[in-house]
Amino acid sequence: MREDFQGVFRNAVSGLGLAPDAAVVAFPIDLFMADSDVSSVGARKREFYEGLTTWRAPDAASTAKGARLVSVSGVTYHDALVKANHLFITNLWGDGLPLWPASPEAVDWILQGSDLARDHVLGRFPPRGGGVTVETCAIALAMAGGRPEYLPVLLATVEAMLAPEARSDLLQAASGSAFPVVIVNGPLAKRIRLNSGFGCFGPDPQRPAGASIGRALRLLQQNAGGAQPGIGSMGIYGAMRYTNAVFAEDEEGLPAGWLPHATERHGYAPGTDSVSLAFASGVTNVKRRGGAEVSAEEDVVHGLHRVADFMRTPNLHCIQFNGYETGTPGVVVMSRVTASEIAAQGFTQSSLRHFLWEYSRIPHETLSRSGNLEWIRVNSNALTRDSATLDPWPICSNPENIVTVVAGGAHPTNSYWLQGYCPKVVGRKIAVPAAVDHLLSQADKDLGCASDVCLI
Amino acid sequence: MFELSFYDPSGTPLDTQPHAPRLDTLQGKKIGFVSIDEWQAYRTFPLLRDLLRRDFANIELLPMDAFPRGIGPVATEEAAALVAASEVDAVIIGNAA
Numbered sequence: 001m002r003e004d005f006q007g008v009f010r011n012a013v014s015g016l017g018l019a020p021d022a023a024v025v026a027f028p029i030d031l032f033m034a035d036s037d038v039s040s041v042g043a044r045k046r047e048f049y050e051g052l053t054t055w056r057a058p059d060a061a062s063t064a065k066g067a068r069l070v071s072v073s074g075v076t077y078h079d080a081l082v083k084a085n086h087l088f089i090t091n092l093w094g095d096g097l098p099l100w101p102a103s104p105e106a107v108d109w110i111l112q113g114s115d116l117a118r119d120h121v122l123g124r125f126p127p128r129g130g131g132v133t134v135e136t137c138a139i140a141l142a143m144a145g146g147r148p149e150y151l152p153v154l155l156a157t158v159e160a161m162l163a164p165e166a167r168s169d170l171l172q173a174a175s176g177s178a179f180p181v182v183i184v185n186g187p188l189a190k191r192i193r194l195n196s197g198f199g200c201f202g203p204d205p206q207r208p209a210g211a212s213i214g215r216a217l218r219l220l221q222q223n224a225g226g227a228q229p230g231i232g233s234m235g236i237y238g239a240m241r242y243t244n245a246v247f248a249e250d251e252e253g254l255p256a257g258w259l260p261h262a263t264e265r266h267g268y269a270p271g272t273d274s275v276s277l278a279f280a281s282g283v284t285n286v287k288r289r290g291g292a293e294v295s296a297e298e299d300v301v302h303g304l305h306r307v308a309d310f311m312r313t314p315n316l317h318c319i320q321f322n323g324y325e326t327g328t329p330g331v332v333v334m335s336r337v338t339a340s341e342i343a344a345q346g347f348t349q350s351s352l353r354h355f356l357w358e359y360s361r362i363p364h365e366t367l368s369r370s371g372n373l374e375w376i377r378v379n380s381n382a383l384t385r386d387s388a389t390l391d392p393w394p395i396c397s398n399p400e401n402i403v404t405v406v407a408g409g410a411h412p413t414n415s416y417w418l419q420g421y422c423p424k425v426v427g428r429k430i431a432v433p434a435a436v437d438h439l440l441s442q443a444d445k446d447l448g449c450a451s452d453v454c455l456i
Numbered sequence: 457m458f459e460l461s462f463y464d465p466s467g468t469p470l471d472t473q474p475h476a477p478r479l480d481t482l483q484g485k486k487i488g489f490v491s492i493d494e495w496q497a498y499r500t501f502p503l504l505r506d507l508l509r510r511d512f513a514n515i516e517l518l519p520m521d522a523f524p525r526g527i528g529p530v531a532t533e534e535a536a537a538l539v540a541a542s543e544v545d546a547v548i549i550g551n552a553a
Contacts, residue, residue: 019475036496038503070463131470380529
């Protein structure tokens with residue numbers, strides 16, 4: 001394997017429940033490039049042989065249960081806080097920005113957000129396989145400045161991340177800089193101050209839940225999952241990873257007859273608190289509003305063509321890991337104003353996706369000159385390979401694979417396209433704790449009331 | 457002095473299982489190969505196979521297509537079951553980059 005890939009590899013091995021190492025022979029990246037000199041394989045053949053015969057595994061990790069406590073001391077509280085943040089950096093526990101130390105007091109407070117026992121095991125966080133309990137999630141949320149009422153959303157998201165079909169083990173390690181996109185449905189979202197309007201991808205001090213939840217998720221990805229840049233994650237660029245993308249669908253803005261995303265995608269009844277997890281590798285703002293004096297119909301059709309034009313990109317990530325058949329090529333986000341205009345022209349959610357699917361098809365000439373057809377032809381999924389004969393080539397096997405969500409500020413000028421890198425969109429219901437009303441009442445006292453009449 | 461105590465966020469250690477024991481020798485052994493078919497595997501694996509044949513008497517090398525190939529198919533329970541059922545003494549997996 002490549003020398004710089006060993007962190008990723010050790011994570012994968014650990015994630016399988018093995019001691020975090022295995023017999024490898026590592027080479028510089030040069031060997032793995034086209035027309036390279038591979039003679040060093042022969043020069044180092046003994047290492048291959050020894051890997052099968054004399055290599056010894058490291059000692060197994062401690063099986064102590066529960067998170068361990070660490071301590072720092074300072075002349076003042078501020079001094080101690082600074083030292084704690086220095087430790088986060090040196091131990092690779094942080095993201096470079098200031099963090100709150102997850103004190104027992106803070107974690108106990110956050111744990112009020114779940115009726116599950118603190119040592120309830122959710123699973124192993126891929127790819128490294130660090131054990132994740134409710135307590136582990138509360139620790140991450142405390143570090144990210146979260147509140148107890150955010151914990152149910154984080155727990156549901158982690159459940160979705162740990163689902164095998166999400167393939168987060170692969171996506172965390174891959175070079176394509178995939179990041180989680182978490183779409184929250186149901187009435188809880190607004191109550192906990194999760195944004196569905198202007199600036200819904202953050203930051204927003206009036207609706208801070210998404211930032212803390214997304215950042216806590218990233219901390220779990222790094223600290224429990226081992227997805228450290230250049231060590232456990234080969235994401236070449238990163239991006240969107242400080243807080244990932246955590247937002248609520250603007251359900252109040254859905255046109256008449258349109259269903260919430262979670263109802264369409266996962267079959268949850270309207271009004272169910274849920275998360276829907278997809279992975280994306282990029283974000284693009286699409287200016288969709290018409291410029292000249294156009295009719296309402298022209299404005300809508302022109303705008304949809306502009307979105308389709310952005311989608312008509314040979315994004316080969318979306319065909320990996322069966323994504324062409326079972327995943328999504330991406331998430332189209334539109335404001336309630338835009339959705340209303342689209343619906344007024346007779347579009348349903350399904351016919352909208354069909355339009356986008358039809359007009360985002362890519363001609364073979366475009367795919368061929370960039371070598372993309374070859375990637376499609378050698379794909380491990382049969383349906384994907386068969387699609388190579390279609391000209392123009394549809395970006396996914398089924399229009400319904402395209403995720404469409406209503407969110408963002410109530411303004412028609414722009415829509416948003418999150419390019420997908422997603423084998424499967426995974427949904428999970430949120431378990432709301434019995435004490436939720438008390439928690440939200442406390443939040444109103446701490447942060448001011450969450451009702452619309454109180455917001456600027 | 458001010459002391460701050462806080463939790464290690466690395467997750468809870470869970471029990472691990474041991475790696476497969478190593479072989480005493482490669483002489484006379486049965487070796488399988490699992491390839492993701494990327495990163496010049498089509499050149500490195502044949503080279504490695506030649507080296508093994510030359511250096512070890514009576515070594516049995518399974519064909520490259522004895523197990524699923526490609527980055528998706530290799531990472532499945534089906535592939536693991538095939539490897540287990542083949543009763544190989546060892547497996548070489550590659551190329552990871």
